[in-house]
Amino acid sequence: xxxxxxxxxxxxxxxxxxxxxxxxxxxxxxxxxxxxxxxxxxxxxxxxxxxxxxxxxxxxxxxxxxxxxxxxxxxxxxxxxxxxxxxxxxxxxxxxxxxxxxxxxxxxxxxxxxxxxxxxxxxxxxxxxxxxxxxxxxxxxxxxxxxxxxxxxxxxxxxxxxxxxxxxxxxxxxxxxxxxxxxxxxxxxxxxxxxxxxxxxxxxxxxxxxxxxxxxxxxxxxxxxxxxxxxxxxxxxxxxxxxxxxxxxxxxxxxxxxxxxxxxxxxxxxxxxxxxxxxxxxxxxxxxxxxxx
Amino acid sequence: xxxxxxxxxxxxxxxxxxxxxxxxxxxxxxxxxxxxxxxxxxxxxxxxxxxxxxxxxxxxxxxxxxxxxxxxxxxxxxxxxxxxxxxxxxxxxxxxxxxxxxxxxxxxxxxxxxxxxxxxxxxxxxxxxxxxxxxxxxxxxxxxxxxxxxxxxxxxxxxxxxxxxxxxxxxxxxxxxxxxxxxxxxxxxxxxx
Numbered sequence: 001x002x003x004x005x006x007x008x009x010x011x012x013x014x015x016x017x018x019x020x021x022x023x024x025x026x027x028x029x030x031x032x033x034x035x036x037x038x039x040x041x042x043x044x045x046x047x048x049x050x051x052x053x054x055x056x057x058x059x060x061x062x063x064x065x066x067x068x069x070x071x072x073x074x075x076x077x078x079x080x081x082x083x084x085x086x087x088x089x090x091x092x093x094x095x096x097x098x099x100x101x102x103x104x105x106x107x108x109x110x111x112x113x114x115x116x117x118x119x120x121x122x123x124x125x126x127x128x129x130x131x132x133x134x135x136x137x138x139x140x141x142x143x144x145x146x147x148x149x150x151x152x153x154x155x156x157x158x159x160x161x162x163x164x165x166x167x168x169x170x171x172x173x174x175x176x177x178x179x180x181x182x183x184x185x186x187x188x189x190x191x192x193x194x195x196x197x198x199x200x201x202x203x204x205x206x207x208x209x210x211x212x213x214x215x216x217x218x219x220x221x222x223x224x225x226x227x228x229x230x231x232x233x234x235x236x237x238x239x240x241x242x243x244x245x246x247x248x249x250x251x252x253x254x255x256x257x258x259x260x261x262x263x264x265x266x267x268x269x270x271x272x273x274x275x276x277x278x279x280x281x282x283x284x285x286x287x288x289x290x291x292x293x
Numbered sequence: 294x295x296x297x298x299x300x301x302x303x304x305x306x307x308x309x310x311x312x313x314x315x316x317x318x319x320x321x322x323x324x325x326x327x328x329x330x331x332x333x334x335x336x337x338x339x340x341x342x343x344x345x346x347x348x349x350x351x352x353x354x355x356x357x358x359x360x361x362x363x364x365x366x367x368x369x370x371x372x373x374x375x376x377x378x379x380x381x382x383x384x385x386x387x388x389x390x391x392x393x394x395x396x397x398x399x400x401x402x403x404x405x406x407x408x409x410x411x412x413x414x415x416x417x418x419x420x421x422x423x424x425x426x427x428x429x430x431x432x433x434x435x436x437x438x439x440x441x442x443x444x445x446x447x448x449x450x451x452x453x454x455x456x457x458x459x460x461x462x463x464x465x466x467x468x469x470x471x472x473x474x475x476x477x478x479x480x481x482x483x484x485x486x
Contacts, residue, residue: 015340
């Protein structure tokens with residue numbers, strides 16, 4: 001009997017596919033998310049929109065917040081640590097969270113190195129903006145990837161940009177003759193073995209979700225049609241006027257992402273979506289997606 | 294032969310790929326109309342509460358239950374087995390109630406307790422089966438007409454068959470071992486009684 005293997009780490013991400021992972025800050029939120037059909041919850045002290053508004057240094061949540069959420073739901077519970085903060089990751093593992101998000105939404109603890117994730121039994125998900133970044137994180141041991149998007153904006157534009165960049169990177173590698181793959185690895189800044197694997201299989205070696213800006217059922221379906229295998233919804237649910245109804249609608253739209261009739265039906269009478277931000281109005285140094293490399 | 298794979302949520306593509314390796318046509322099923330003409334159904338791993346909620350829409354659960362009562366073979370892995378059970382201990386998630394078993398969800402603990410092990414499964418032959426348990430359930434109780442196909446070393450039941458219904462706590466679809474899928478197909482064709 002062997003625990004913490006690559007198979008069980010990547011396997012849990014495979015079980016989350018086709019689902020919606022929702023940010024929650026209280027046990028009540030967590031129950032609402034589970035009831036609505038979330039396949040996992042992300043336990044936080046603040047949703048990204050509030051982290052953005054608060055400014056300052058954003059850290060791992062108070063363990064009490066996470067503990068209280070672990071107690072009330074039976075679906076997997078994820079929690080975030082700062083980029084490179086391996087002690088926050090150790091704490092989250094000790095608390096029994098099911099997945100750690102090494103996240104750009106929190107203030108990075110290390111501007112050069114991410115956590116060496118192979119050392120942990122608990123699996124990690126990491127953000128990316130393109131294929132090279134995805135493969136670097138997988139090289140360090142991420143068992144699941146999500147595109148970064150721009151968290152807390154309610155604006156899907158960056159999530160689309162990043163998903164298209166990843167899919168485009170994969171298509172290029174698949175069509176590339178073998179003798180050009182080493183140069184591609186150098187340019188991508190990605191481990192050569194993983195570049196070879198993508199060339200051969202035509203897909204990432206781990207599950208890839210979309211994140212950062214999903215606010216409506218149509219946003220979720222858009223990301224699925226662009227190639228996401230599931231979606232994270234951060235501020236989009238609990239910053240909207242009717243979280244219960246919107247959560248259920250996004251879950252349905254993610255399953256039936258190729259069925260515009262169903263997406264239309266579930267998009268009716270959802271109330272106000274979260275207030276959106278124009279990404280172009282955000283000063284460069286405040287863009288979360290630029291954290292990590 | 295055509296096998297449907299419930300595609301509400303979870304690892305359904307892995308089952309479709311496994312069936313394709315066996316030259317079997319496999320169709321994702323999200324709506325009742327997609328069950329038309331299938332000879333058997335696979336309910337994959339995923340989150341059982343999520344799949345349960347999604348099956349409640351568009352009368353999908355009712356349709357699956359009716360077809361299974363009429364003799365459609367059903368094969369459930371992990372969450373799939375939970376949804377086939379007549380009872381889920383300590384949980385209010387609605388199941389389809391197809392097999393006369395009681396299952397316990399997350400019976401081994403949280404994700405850090407997920408594991409791989411080799412299982413002896415007599416109906417599949419001598420060679421041990423590579424079993425991947427991810428936040429896995431166990432079978433706590435089963436009735437007389439349920440045949441237990443696999444147990445852990447401590448005797449816990451983790452795979453069972455009741456007539457044309459097959460359920461297991463682990464994930465054959467995450468391995469390259471095709472024997473359990475073959476076994477199910479033999480139930481579908483009537484070769485295994």
